[in-house]
Amino acid sequence: MPTDNLDISSDVIRGYIDPMILRILLDGPSYGYQISKRVLQMSGGMYAVKQTTLYSAFARMERNGLVQSFPQVAQNGKRRTYYRITAAGMTHYRQKCREWQLTKDVVGRFLEGSVE
């Protein structure tokens, strides 16, 4: 049942916010609000990311060289900070994909198919 937000286990989902953003940036550079809308959309409306979560992810990833920010004027004439994925960001994304497969597999052995 889709809800507006996931408050359960948001720790787990926050641990994957970086690769989620990187996945969105693989489609092209984007800016804060556009990325937050894309997160909501790609999560099927189940995860609305908080603005501070998004900002701290940008800051962290930029510090680690996974994304690069640049100013650009959007279609409506407003000046915005855009983010693009770097080569290091792509490597990190692929690593996180493998990590997730493993995590899902291991945790699934304990949690899946159990009592509803």
Place this chain on the structure above:
Amino acid sequence: MEDISKYLDNLFAQLPNTPEARHAREELGQMMEDRYAELCAKGMGEKDAASAAIAEFGSLEEVRESLGLGARPAASQPADAQPSDAQPAAAQPACQRPAAASAPGAEAVPPRPQGTSGPVPPHVEQPPQPGAASPEKHHNRGRRALLVTCIVVVAVVVAAVAWNGVSASIRGAFGDGAPIGQSASSGASGKVEKDVDASFDSVDVDVDMADVVVRAGDSAHVSCTGTKEFSYACDVKGGVLTVTQEARHEHVRGSGGKVVVTVPRGTSLRRVTVESEMGDVTISGVRATTTDLEAEMGDITVANCDLADASLDLSCEMGDVTLNGKSMGSSYATHGSGNSGSRTLKATSEMGDITVSD
């Protein structure tokens, strides 16, 4: 919209006023305003839209961590401090505002919002509860005294930093020759209209957000118009006419202004330098030995500048170069054909187009 910036101002008043914190505030403000604008466009009332945007803000703790400030002790940090208008003024260090206000020309450079309010710990607002004496209370009182001491130290540091910023701006505005157009008293529009002494042979315009036009006309004149967000300084010194722009506060919004420099018709200048970060640069009918134009996010247009013998160096990172109506791709360079070949036109635009015609 106002609600949102008030909310952020209050929240960020608790953080040290560092470039990182200002950047975080700006980014978060962008996201919240985008959210607000979209909700309004969908027909939601302004108040409701602002509340909804604020509800999706999240927690300041996350921002603190990303700024490398670390989390605060849980005891003194309510999860998400609610904004309160009375809060910042109440605990303001007494030395701060009068000092800034008494400085000459301080009104030209309003102290930053964070600077005026100072870091205000939420716990200062909580009066000690009477009659609840317990060993724990004494412990708390000791800790409170320690925290208050820390806060005073932080406040003094912030005040010192803010004051340095203000005095640096004042030095910038008044130190190098008298600013004309009285940028301090030019009113809300930040406007400058000024006939200037034609004793210059070079023009140097350096602005962040404005369209710049350098053109030939009847007499030397500088006109700077724009929003109240900017003040301008313009000065002739050592043969150079200099025009600079300064934002009156952090977080400038909206479009910039327009700077028009008129050079007496027929004069041949030594050097024309224009730099505009966001805005178009247009040079028309002005002959100079060296012309150096840079627009990070605007178009550059050069027309009627008698370029027959000049060396050209035109380059765009993302736009196109057009020379006398012909597209030249993203960059074009040629050596002057004149006997000395010493006249040069250099134009660089990161995100705009460059159009040059004779």
